[in-house]
Amino acid sequence: MLKTSNSRLTSSQKVFLAELAGTFVVVLFATGSVVIDAKMGWALGLSFVAACLSPEWR
Amino acid sequence: MVYAFGKVLMAHFNPALTLGFLVSGHIKKSQVPVYLGAEIANALLASLFVMYFVGAEANLSANAPNYSFFPLPVIFGVEVLVTAFLMAVIFAVVYTKGLKGLSGVAIGGMVDLDIFFFSFISGASMSPARSLAPTLLSDAMGDLWLY
Numbered sequence: 700m701l702k703t704s705n706s707r708l709t710s711s712q713k714v715f716l717a718e719l720a721g722t723f724v725v726v727l728f729a730t731g732s733v734v735i736d737a738k739m740g741w742a743l744g745l746s747f748v749a750a751c752l753s754p755e756w757r
Numbered sequence: 758m759v760y761a762f763g764k765v766l767m768a769h770f771n772p773a774l775t776l777g778f779l780v781s782g783h784i785k786k787s788q789v790p791v792y793l794g795a796e797i798a799n800a801l802l803a804s805l806f807v808m809y810f811v812g813a814e815a816n817l818s819a820n821a822p823n824y825s826f827f828p829l830p831v832i833f834g835v836e837v838l839v840t841a842f843l844m845a846v847i848f849a850v851v852y853t854k855g856l857k858g859l860s861g862v863a864i865g866g867m868v869d870l871d872i873f874f875f876s877f878i879s880g881a882s883m884s885p886a887r888s889l890a891p892t893l894l895s896d897a898m899g900d901l902w903l904y
Contacts (some may be wrong), residue, residue: 711791718795718861721770726887733818735810749872752865 728752766861771884772796800886804894817891820880822900827878836879836903839871843883879903 708716732751736743769775775792778784804817822832827872846867850860868883875881882888888904891897 711788714788715791715795715904718792719799720768721768722796722886723799723803723806725884726800726890727771727806729884729887730804730818730891731807731811732805734814737814737818738812745873747877748876749869752872 725752770886771843771896772886773840773884774844774847777847781848796886797889800884800890801893804890807891808894813895815894816897819891819895819897819899820882820888820904821897822879822903823877833903834878836876836882839875839879839881840883842871843867 728751729748732748736747766797768891769778769792772793772816773797775784777786777790779786779789808817822829822836827835843864847860849855850863856863871881871883880888882904885904
């Protein structure tokens with residue numbers, strides 16, 4: 700019987716990969732929302748920025 | 758993101774939180790470079806993505822303190838406060854039994870409140886990585902030290 704492992708990644712590698720993905724998404728939404736708002740002449744406002752960012756944390 | 762990655766790594770996504778978790782003994786010193794490296798590298802990648810695929814308006818969203826209405830000590834204090842609020846909420850949900858399921862809602866809510874009430878004063882970055890990346894790419898380094 701072959702022994703199977705749940706994961707071939709070490710815990711440091713998991714941390715690194717998860718932190719990479721998470722920071723990318725958070726910074727993408729945090730900065731992208733402001734840039735989109737600026738492109739639209741600040742018509743969307745803070746609500747848009749907050750709404751874009753907080754679902755990423757949830 | 759908190760729900761997706763919280764079990765793997767406590768979901769920092771923020772160098773300020775990484776240092777907070779180091780001070781509180783949640784992570785080892787040897788893990789700090791891994792966290793910081795990942796956070797800063799991918800904050801830069803995310804800002805590059807925004808620059809090429811969304812646009813470079815508003816200095817790529819580099820944080821800008823409101824010097825017109827607030828003196829520097831107030832701005833500095835507010836930035837410390839918003840980051841402390843975020844850290845406090847994270848500790849509260851981590852340490853309070855029964856609240857772990859609400860961690861994403863609580864943390865997201867705190868981020869919302871920080872943005873609504875404090876972004877017009879200091880920019881409410883809450884994250885040095887989020888400030889560093891757009892600042893470096895848009896060459897607006899003047900206020901980076903604040904974050």
